[in-house]
Amino acid sequence: MTSDYALCGWRVRIDRPSTFAPPWIGEDRPVDITIRHAAFSPPSPPLLFESPLVGVFAEGAIVLRINPGLGFLIEGGARITVDATAQTGEAEIATFLFGQCLGFLALQRHQPALRAASVVRDGRAVVLAGAAGVGKSTLAAALMAKGWGLLADEVTLIDPRTLLIPPALGRIKLWKDSATLLGLEAAALPAVRPGWNKGHAPYGGHLAPAAVPLAAIVLIERAYATRAPGITPIRATEALTPLHDLLHGTILAGALAARPACFDLLTRVVSRVPVLRLSRPWHGMTVDALVEMITAEMAR
Known part of the structure; x- marks a missing residue:
């Protein structure tokens, strides 16, 4: 059927x-x-x-x-x-x-789609991008606990003409210790793969009903000694390379004749919306503190 x-x-x-x-x-x-x-x-x-x-x-x-x-x-x-x-x-x-x-x-x-989570508040979408394991999904789930809505967890599609982000899946993949921290019953989450300590958390009730305009992209990274924790803007030219690296299948773009589409999307995005760097320390900063930083930044 x-x-x-x-x-x-x-x-x-x-x-x-x-x-x-x-x-x-x-x-x-x-x-x-x-x-x-x-x-x-x-x-x-x-x-x-x-x-x-x-x-x-x-x-x-x-x-x-x-x-x-x-x-x-x-x-x-x-x-x-x-x-x-x-x-x-x-x-x-x-x-x-x-x-x-x-x-x-x-x-x-x-x-082309970004390997990123995206959330929404007050009709404005924020993309949470970064390397695997940096905490994108956990941060998205924590934002939803504070009233934000969900657009996507792993596949964020941005229309290059309108910069609208349509809703994707009402699920987030969370490590089970993160799920427990967020108040979920971690043991009940379907494992992403057999034996993995990571599960699909249901957030269908938070999924946005329609596409939402992109307001900002937040690049999450771990802060080292040379960079203090916090949120700082990134120049458009500086943002192109890390965003390109976070597109789905960039290594396949040449074989698919998709490089012009990747370039067009990214140049349009960085020229029209702010790209911010969220530097978080390896230890000592709670996810609630990150939520407060992003909420304050988007309230400006």
């Missing part, structure tokens, strides 16, 4: 029910993306790019093979085939399907 869902502003049709994706409640328009579960064979050569997990084939088809029991074929910016064994649970599939796969598909569509 197929069902339609809303992801990043797209109408997505999936061949089985999903407890992760929000339902489509928009107008009756053509489906943008279809997702089906079936075995697949690798596309025909030539192979344009190859890494241990990812291959880009002719006409931009992407194969993401997580392990022998789980793989994805992403084609034409419009189709994803999920090849999973019966033992692979929905939570593990969702970890990659609604994360890396969605980011790769966006790049195929020449609509």
